[in-house]
Amino acid sequence: MRFEDAERILAFQAAYNEAFRKLYGDVQLIDINKIRPHNSAQTISSITADSRLLVFLKVDNCYECKQLVRRVLDNRSLNKNQIDVYFVDTKPGRDDEKIRKWVTDLAIDPTRLKSGNITLNHDQGNLLKITHKIDQAIPVVFKMNTDSLTAINL
Numbered sequence: 001m002r003f004e005d006a007e008r009i010l011a012f013q014a015a016y017n018e019a020f021r022k023l024y025g026d027v028q029l030i031d032i033n034k035i036r037p038h039n040s041a042q043t044i045s046s047i048t049a050d051s052r053l054l055v056f057l058k059v060d061n062c063y064e065c066k067q068l069v070r071r072v073l074d075n076r077s078l079n080k081n082q083i084d085v086y087f088v089d090t091k092p093g094r095d096d097e098k099i100r101k102w103v104t105d106l107a108i109d110p111t112r113l114k115s116g117n118i119t120l121n122h123d124q125g126n127l128l129k130i131t132h133k134i135d136q137a138i139p140v141v142f143k144m145n146t147d148s149l150t151a152i153n154l
Contacts, residue, residue, distance in 0.1 A: 052082040057139040058089045065139045086123040
């Protein structure tokens with residue numbers, strides 16, 4: 001009787017997997033990121049001199065985004081780190097003036113921009129490639145080292 005039960009359960013699971021694949025393609029059945037503890041992201045103390053920060057934010061109507069950038073730029077320990085800012089709500093050519101105004105409003109040091117220490121970029125899908133999430137909360141910061149990319153809480 002146990003063997004019949006096992007065959008029936010395996011047949012049901014195979015049918016379920018096939019139906020799920022047809023309906024949703026390659027979407028993961030279980031999103032591991034959603035079941036990790038919220039404190040799994042690292043903190044600012046984990047940033048080393050060779051860390052590069054990837055900051056994903058919105059240029060429009062995002063007070064939290066401006067506050068986050070202010071915290072990053074005002075933190076003296078991060079002055080030597082490369083900081084790449086990605087705007088998730090802009091398009092190349094169309095929104096460049098919005099970004100220039102945003103830089104002026106935040107009084108970002110032009111020297112750091114000219115030196116490339118801070119770069120300003122249109123996201124163009126990079127955040128989706130990193131997180132595999134369409135509904136990623138913004139703003140979000142990642143620390144990139146030679147062998148890893150890790151979300152950090154700032």
